[in-house]
Amino acid sequence: MTTRxxxxxxxxxxxxxxxxxxxxGRWAAFEDHPVRPELxxxxxxxxxxxxxxxxxxxxxxxxxxxxxxLADDRVVVLYIAVPHHLHESLYLDAVAAGKDFLAEKPxxxxxxxxxxxxxxxxxxxxxxxxxxxxxxxxxxAQLAFEAIRSGALGxxxxxxxxxxxxxDLDRRKPINWKRQARYCGEIGVMGDLGMHVxxxxxxxxxxxxxxxxxxxxxxxxxPNDEGELVPCDTIDNATLHxxxxxxxxxxxxxxxxxxxxTWRITxxxxxxxxxxxxxxxxxxxxxxxxxxxxxxxxxxxxSQSVFPTITGGIFEFGFADAVLQMWAAFLAERAGAxxxxxxxxxxxxxxxxxxxxxxxxxxxxxGRAEPVG
Ligand SMILES: NC(=O)c1ccc[n+]([C@@H]2O[C@H](COP(=O)([O-])OP(=O)(O)OC[C@H]3O[C@@H](n4cnc5c(N)ncnc54)[C@H](O)[C@@H]3O)[C@@H](O)[C@H]2O)c1
Numbered sequence: 001m002t003t004r005x006x007x008x009x010x011x012x013x014x015x016x017x018x019x020x021x022x023x024x025g026r027w028a029a030f031e032d033h034p035v036r037p038e039l040x041x042x043x044x045x046x047x048x049x050x051x052x053x054x055x056x057x058x059x060x061x062x063x064x065x066x067x068x069x070l071a072d073d074r075v076v077v078l079y080i081a082v083p084h085h086l087h088e089s090l091y092l093d094a095v096a097a098g099k100d101f102l103a104e105k106p107x108x109x110x111x112x113x114x115x116x117x118x119x120x121x122x123x124x125x126x127x128x129x130x131x132x133x134x135x136x137x138x139x140x141a142q143l144a145f146e147a148i149r150s151g152a153l154g155x156x157x158x159x160x161x162x163x164x165x166x167x168d169l170d171r172r173k174p175i176n177w178k179r180q181a182r183y184c185g186e187i188g189v190m191g192d193l194g195m196h197v198x199x200x201x202x203x204x205x206x207x208x209x210x211x212x213x214x215x216x217x218x219x220x221x222x223p224n225d226e227g228e229l230v231p232c233d234t235i236d237n238a239t240l241h242x243x244x245x246x247x248x249x250x251x252x253x254x255x256x257x258x259x260x261x262t263w264r265i266t267x268x269x270x271x272x273x274x275x276x277x278x279x280x281x282x283x284x285x286x287x288x289x290x291x292x293x294x295x296x297x298x299x300x301x302x303s304q305s306v307f308p309t310i311t312g313g314i315f316e317f318g319f320a321d322a323v324l325q326m327w328a329a330f331l332a333e334r335a336g337a338x339x340x341x342x343x344x345x346x347x348x349x350x351x352x353x354x355x356x357x358x359x360x361x362x363x364x365x366x367g368r369a370e371p372v373g
Contacts, residue, residue, distance in 0.1 A: 004034060004335060009041035009075035011066045011090060012082035013049040016104060016132070017042070020079050021056050023324045031308040035331040040074045066090060070097035077334070080104060081132075083177045084185050088113040091129075095120045100128040102330050105195035107131045107350035109185040111358040111373075114351045121347050128334045130344035133199040135163070135263040137325035139301040139317055140276035140284045141200070142342060144265050147286065148204055153269025160249045160266045161201055163193040164256035168219060168236055175222040179232045188217075188235030190357040193252035196263055198353040199345050201248060207352075208242035212369040213360035215239075218255050240360050243369065250356070261319075281317055306341045307332070 008024065010017040024039050041061035042053045050062045061072060069075050070093060078101035080090050087108045094101050095117075108114035121129055135141060147153065168179070177183035178192060185191040215235045222232040240250040256262070264277035273287030273296075284299045303311040305321065307328040326344055333343045355372050362370040 003036045005036050005038060006331060007040040007074045007076045008037045009043070009061075009069040009072070009078050010039065010053075011043045011069060011078060011080045012104075013042045013044040013046075013053055014081065016081040017044070017049070017079065018052060019320070019323050020081075020327065021053065022320065023327050025056075026320075026324055029309045029311060029324065030328060031310060033307060033328055033332065034335050034337040037077070037327070037331060041069050041072060043069050066093070070094065070099060075099070077101065077331070083183045084109045084191055085183045088117060091117045092120050095124050095127050095129070098124070098127060100334055102327070102344070103129055103131050103347075103350075105131055105133060105345075105350065106185065106187065106191040106354065106357075107195070107347065108354065109191070110187065111351070111354040114347075114354040118347050118351050129347055130330050130333070131195060131347060131350040132326065133195045133345040134319070134322040134326040135196050135278065136200050136203075136342065137305050137322040137329070138263075138276070138278060138281060139303070139305050140278075140281060141263075141265065142305060143284045143299065143301060144267070144274045144276040145200055145204070145342070147272070147274040148200075148267045152272050152288075153267060153274065154271030156267060156269045157246050158249075158266075158268045159201060159206065159244070159246070160251070160264075161197040162249075162251040162253075162265075163196045163263050164251060164253045164259035165193075165261040166254075166256055166259055167261075168254040169257060171219055172223060175224055175230055175232055179222060179234050181233045184234050186361060187354075187357040188215075188238070189252045189254045190235065190238050190360060192254070194238075194250070194357050195345060195350060195353050197250045197252055198356060199349065200265060201244070201250075202349045202352050203345075206244045206248060208244045208248055208356055208359075208372050210243045210369040210371050211356055211359040211363050212241040213238060213363040214241075215360065215364040216255075238357075238360060240356065241369075242356070242372075 043066040216237040218236040221229040237253040242248040266275040275285040302313045303315040359372045
């Protein structure tokens with residue numbers, strides 16, 4: 001197979017920008033991939049964030065002006081990983097410049113911003129854009145997805161899709177942009193974790209008609225850098241009870257005691273069931289009625305996901321592997337070489353997620369189930 005080299009530029013070299021740099025450094029792990037990415041440019045307004053990239057020898061441009069990346073022909077693909085209030089303007093500028101990019105979720109600070117980005121993309125069909133959501137690339141998540149998609153569960157009667165972590169359990173943790181609505185968005189934790197829980201249901205064709213939401217702002221103040229308590233006005237935990245023809249429950253919790261960082265999905269049907277949680281990354285539970293008996297069985301899954309790697313098949317899979325697989329899917333799809341494999345979340349899926357989160361905000365106001373607009 002001929003391998004195409006693709007120059008990559010990062011806008012926002014924070015937590016996730018660095019994760020991409022590390023993923024590109026591990027690209028040799030793929031048995032066979034049609035694209036060879038090379039990180040060539042980084043933009044960040046923070047000098048400290050830029051300085052981290054000194055360790056990546058291939059980076060030839062470091063700047064605080066993202067316009068420089070948009071104008072640079074060496075940058076073929078962008079990863080835009082900045083706070084949510086900047087998504088719309090940066091994504092629209094990238095579309096106008098004709099640059100392909102992997103966007104970060106939630107793909108605009110709110111539904112209207114996401115709709116404007118999708119509109120711009122509709123008007124520029126040559127620009128290839130997908131939205132980041134890596135958890136479905138866990139092998140166990142892929143197995144659960146296939147079990148549901150294949151129809152093996154029979155009539156589906158309930159789906160739970162959750163992302164639970166404990167990043168905010170400590171009340172003394174300092175405030176940051178993710179804990180302030182003006183930067184993170186009114187949708188709060190749904191902006192941080194929502195794409196991760198709607199990605200598989202939407203890909204499976206599950207469409208919530210109404211949402212009844214329980215939204216909790218549990219910690220209302222946090223210390224700033226000076227130790228002074230300042231407002232922390234974002235939703236910490238969102239529990240969405242959706243009517244999708246059956247109950248679809250979407251939980252995005254930043255304060256989930258007992259969970260470090262758990263993404264999980266459970267689906268039950270009349271003829272079978274499946275459950276996977278990253279808390280047990282090697283294990284998928286599968287249910288079926290066999291010989292008139294109800295049987296839950298435990299399947300062991302190893303390291304192999306959508307794109308084969310040199311990693312031993314029996315070894316464990318983790319977050320960094322999921323990010324690597326997501327990038328493999330993004331670059332393969334862009335090159336027209338996805339070949340029916342699982343692809344990244346689309347802009348339309350990101351917008352569909354926003355519609356659910358916006359209905360959740362209305363439900364919280366009205367105290368009733370609200371239609372998904
Ligand atoms: N896919 C995932 O699992 C995952 C995980 C965490 C965060 N995210 C998403 O990634 C995005 C970034 O989050 P993060 O955790 O990396 O945040 P972060 O705060 O660690 O990094 C953001 C970076 O953007 C830089 N920045 C701010 N304004 C900028 C500008 N105008 N131009 C260039 N750089 C600018 C900041 O200096 C910072 O270094 C968000 O959309 C977030 O929701 C995704």
